[in-house]
């Protein structure tokens with residue numbers, strides 16, 4: 001009976017949002033908003049998205065079901081955007097790409113694949129990581145543990161700790177890595193550090209599992225932000241990548257993304273893809289079409305693609321300048337010589 005159901009714990013970010021709404025401080029800033037905002041604090045609809053939607057209206061595109069693996073044209077552009085058109089993994093048809101329900105749904109689909117075909121194999125994730133990662137693997141009944149990542153002493157990457165923990169994990173574990181713009185720390189390894197991470201992952205026969213939710217958002221450049229993933233792929237490793245278009249195209253509510261599994265042969269690709277479809281069918285049957293067509297239209301049209309790159313660069317630059325301003329404002333001393341950051345701490349401290 002439903003009477004026996006107890007209350008689920010609240011999402012940790014909800015407390016922050018509620019405290020924000022309750023605060024009467026006119027200098028308050030909502031840092032838990034999870035989405036890009038304009039200078040006027042409004043959601044931003046990208047011009048290229050508007051244009052792509054106009055094209056869809058003009059063409060009178062239908063809304064019939066997509067196949068379980070999603071829109072073929074979307075799957076083609078999304079894998080090309082991730083690896084680069086000329087990447088050998090694409091040329092050799094070594095990637096199984098399935099459109100899924102944005103980043104979260106793609107991660108969950110991959111988690112189901114792990115649960116079914118790698119029973120008992122652990123996923124290693126950074127400490128800390130995006131809060132939903134743990135819940136995704138818990139609900140898919142995939143065991144996980146953490147590797148050191150954030151070092152509060154240096155407010156930077158605990159690189160030695162990270163390497164040691166990846167080395168110490170049982171051979172053949174999945175190593176969850178965020179391709180760029182690590183959530184929640186904002187700290188990414190340097191290219192040299194990525195090489196060393198790839199060395200240990202390879203040495204230990206681990207399987208890299210990338211979460212790419214911010215391609216283009218970190219540096220403003222789509223290729224640069226995919227370089228971590230490409231570096232691993234160039235070593236001929238098998239790997240997985242979950243992609244999301246929530247942030248870089250502002251398509252949050254369209255739930256558009258993909259799971260890509262790089263295999264050793266085109267044969268394995270066909271088998272993996274068939275299993276991903278089998279897992280998706282009883283979960284959500286088939287993915288939504290609208291966002292898939294927007295992405296396909298933007299990436300597939302050279303003019304729109306260029307315009308997107310400019311808009312993304314603008315957003316990335318603005319995020320950087322906002323972070324700078326926030327840092328400067330928090331560290332500046334007020335007239336009494338008091339650190340302004342202390343004022344924030346006094347008023348509201350984050351729940352642990």
Ligand code: PLP
Nearest residue numbers: 102103104130183211213244246
């Ligand atoms: N992965 C990371 C690291 C994220 O920060 C997010 C969103 O905040 C996601 C995945 C998934 O987002 P979505 O399901 O909207 O694509």
